[in-house]
Amino acid sequence: MPQELSSIPPFGGFGLGLRRPHYDDFLGPDTVPVDFVEVISENYMIEGGRQLRILEEVRERHSVILHGVSMSIGSAHGLEPDYLKRLKALAKRVEPLWISDHLCWTRTSAHNSHDLLPLPLTDEALEVVCDNIDQAQAALGRAMLFENPSSYLTFPEDEMREWEFLSEMARRTGCYLLLDVNNIYVASQNHGFSGQEYLAGLPLDRVRQIHLAGHDPSTAERPVIVDTHDREVSDPVWALYSDAMALIEQPVATMIERDENIPPLADLLYELDRARSASGVLEPA
Amino acid sequence: MTDRKTLAAKQAAFMRAILDQGAPLPKGWGDSHALGLSVYRGNYRSALMSALEETYERTARYIGEEGFRTACINHAIANPPSHWTIDAAGEGFDRTCADLFPNNREVSELAWLEWTMLELADAPNSEAVTPQDFAQASASFGDAEWMGLELTFQPRAAARLVTHDMTALWKSLDEPGEDRDLRGYETPQGCLVWREGERPTFIMTSADTAQAFIAVQTGARYGDLIGLVAGDDADEAAITEAAQKAGAMLGQWLGEGIVTGFRA
Numbered sequence: 067m068p069q070e071l072s073s074i075p076p077f078g079g080f081g082l083g084l085r086r087p088h089y090d091d092f093l094g095p096d097t098v099p100v101d102f103v104e105v106i107s108e109n110y111m112i113e114g115g116r117q118l119r120i121l122e123e124v125r126e127r128h129s130v131i132l133h134g135v136s137m138s139i140g141s142a143h144g145l146e147p148d149y150l151k152r153l154k155a156l157a158k159r160v161e162p163l164w165i166s167d168h169l170c171w172t173r174t175s176a177h178n179s180h181d182l183l184p185l186p187l188t189d190e191a192l193e194v195v196c197d198n199i200d201q202a203q204a205a206l207g208r209a210m211l212f213e214n215p216s217s218y219l220t221f222p223e224d225e226m227r228e229w230e231f232l233s234e235m236a237r238r239t240g241c242y243l244l245l246d247v248n249n250i251y252v253a254s255q256n257h258g259f260s261g262q263e264y265l266a267g268l269p270l271d272r273v274r275q276i277h278l279a280g281h282d283p284s285t286a287e288r289p290v291i292v293d294t295h296d297r298e299v300s301d302p303v304w305a306l307y308s309d310a311m312a313l314i315e316q317p318v319a320t321m322i323e324r325d326e327n328i329p330p331l332a333d334l335l336y337e338l339d340r341a342r343s344a345s346g347v348l349e350p351a
Numbered sequence: 352m353t354d355r356k357t358l359a360a361k362q363a364a365f366m367r368a369i370l371d372q373g374a375p376l377p378k379g380w381g382d383s384h385a386l387g388l389s390v391y392r393g394n395y396r397s398a399l400m401s402a403l404e405e406t407y408e409r410t411a412r413y414i415g416e417e418g419f420r421t422a423c424i425n426h427a428i429a430n431p432p433s434h435w436t437i438d439a440a441g442e443g444f445d446r447t448c449a450d451l452f453p454n455n456r457e458v459s460e461l462a463w464l465e466w467t468m469l470e471l472a473d474a475p476n477s478e479a480v481t482p483q484d485f486a487q488a489s490a491s492f493g494d495a496e497w498m499g500l501e502l503t504f505q506p507r508a509a510a511r512l513v514t515h516d517m518t519a520l521w522k523s524l525d526e527p528g529e530d531r532d533l534r535g536y537e538t539p540q541g542c543l544v545w546r547e548g549e550r551p552t553f554i555m556t557s558a559d560t561a562q563a564f565i566a567v568q569t570g571a572r573y574g575d576l577i578g579l580v581a582g583d584d585a586d587e588a589a590i591t592e593a594a595q596k597a598g599a600m601l602g603q604w605l606g607e608g609i610v611t612g613f614r615a
Contacts, residue, residue, distance in 0.1 A: 108436050112473035113506075116549040136435040142359035149435050173435070174359075174366045180402075180437045181394045183365060190358050219387025221361075222379045256387075292390055 071209040074164050074242050074274055077102075078317025080338050080347070081131070082331075083324065084124060091331040092124050099335065100128065102163060104321055107134040110160075111152040118159075125160050131275070131319070132162045133244075136178070139198045139212065140171035140185040150205040157206060163319070164274065166211035166244045167202075169195065169232065186221035187231045192238075199239040211274055213244035216252040216281075216293035228253065229267035236272045243268065245318075246277040247307045248299065252291045255284070261306045270314045278307060278341060279323040296326035298337060304344055311345045320345065369395050370431050399427055399440055406441040406469050409524040410448065410462045413531065422451055441466055457515040457533060460542070461524075464517055467509045467544045468551040474507040479608035489615070496615035498574030502567050503612035504604070505545050510556075510564040512539040518555050545609045554607075560600050573597065 079101025084092060092098055103124060110121050124130070134153065137145065157165060170182040185191045203210055214232060226234075236243060245268070247261075254261045280297035284290055299307075299322065311318075320341045322334050364377040369392055376385060403423050404411055411419040426447040432440040445466060449459035492500070516534040523532035541561025544553040563576050571579065578585075581593035604610050 111436070114476035115471075115473045115546075117473065119549065138435075142362055146435060171362060173433075174363050176431075176433060177366050177370060178432045178434060178437075179366060179369055179391070179395050180398045180432060180440075181369075181391055183362075183369075183391060186358070186361060188358075194358055217387075218390040219384045288386075288389075290386055290390055 076316040081321040102129040104131040107132040134167040137167040138172040184217040187224040211244040216249040248279040460513040471551040477611040500573035508545040510561040
């Protein structure tokens with residue numbers, strides 16, 4: 067930890083991702099009953115136009131979280147200065163609750179996959195990740211959250227479990243955790259460990275946010291569960307969410323992530339109420 | 352700090368395996384890794400396809416599903432994404448289309464237009480100089496001020512010559528369907544693209560106007576513009592006529608709200 071960063075106070079609330087099909091809902095006469103909205107940072111790291119104006123109008127009504135997909139915190143080639151500069155400018159514009167990204171890598175020095183690729187869980191990768199997080203947090207002037215990834219393979223050279231990697235990463239850098247419960251479930255099924263074991267191995271006091279999403283189950287032809295964000299949250303993920311909420315002592319922000327087959331806003335609000343019930347904030351219907 | 356070459360080499364091998372289906376599996380990988388890799392390969396391809404489909408909706412409609420898929424594959428192989436925003440993956444798709452459809456220039460022209468509209472949508476906001484403001488400011492201009500006048504246009508506004516009527520083609524591609532309004536020109540005409548408020552828009556214009564617009568963007572002054580319109584070895588009458596044409600162009604650009612600054 068090269069510099070002292072302000073801590074991120076716990077925030078308990080329930081929110082949704084801001085997606086284009088719901089712009090009119092969020093800008094309409096009725097305030098959408100959410101405690102925050104999360105936006106994909108890269109969609110707004112632009113210089114002007116309608117998209118940015120809409121974000122600013124939504125920001126007048128709701129707290130905003132910036133969630134990135136392209137920082138590539140695990141890249142052996144380091145971070146892109148232009149990316150950090152634009153992200154910082156966006157953060158200054160919207161004053162988010164916090165900024166998050168994923169424990170993954172997306173690019174080499176030459177190419178960008180635009181996918182959240184898995185890291186080998188080695189000491190070398192841990193050092194790279196921690197150095198990059200230090201650089202990002204220093205550039206942004208704030209602590210960040212990093213999300214556990216969904217993954218479809220592990221590496222023969224792995225030296226630790228994913229929760230051990232995340233724990234050490236948080237300890238060394240002072241970053242916080244965005245716990246994606248669906249990703250834990252997907253990875254646990256694909257790689258043969260228990261979600262409860264994963265939760266028990268994490269420094270849960272560092273968790274500030276939880277993601278819930280749907281996935282594509284495995285099939286005989288493709289015996290891998292895929293994190294798709296294109297359907298409702300599954301029952302096993304709801305169960306694991308309840309387990310997580312029972313273990314986490316501080317307030318955390320929970321959101322439903324939906325990026326494909328986006329339904330009417332009312333459907334997502336209904337799912338969000340289920341999260342409220344599962345966490346004990348709302349009596350079950 | 353440990354030597355990062357190992358991780359860099361592993362990431363390079365992983366990336367090669369994603370970009371190239373024929374690339375060998377990274378060292379030490381078996382069947383379970385191949386299965387996982389197939390998911391990442393699928394994600395890469397579908398994300399790229401979605402981004403290109405979103406940017407080039409009309410081009411896709413015009414050339415059809417199979418043709419568009421072929422164009423996307425060609426484009427991705429020749430130009431694998433390197434920028435942090437996936438929107439940038441569509442850059443240069445008009446050149447890919449020009450190579451693939453050399454006898455249908457309207458395809459690359461349409462792709463250029465869609466790309467330019469996308470670029471304009473996120474361009475920095477700017478305030479237009481109104482015709483009234485310009486008239487007031489230029490009322491006292493003498494010949495020297497007019498000849499040295501420099502104009503600034505909206506960020507990312509663009510012009511080019513095209514061989515087909517983009518307005519007709521664009522409109523006929525509003526919805527999926529078979530009826531396409533393709534009108535070729537005997538000589539290329541201009542297509543001028545800018546943003547009205549938050550909405551990217553375009554018009555067909557004369558070739559002279561498009562070339563003059565490009566010249567001003569690349570530093571030509573008003574005096575240069577008159578020379579450009581008049582052509583080489585112009586006599587006095589031709590220069591007078593060129594000055595009138597340049598005045599009409601300036602009036603058009605001011606009227607459309609494309610001029611955002613000027614300096615005499």
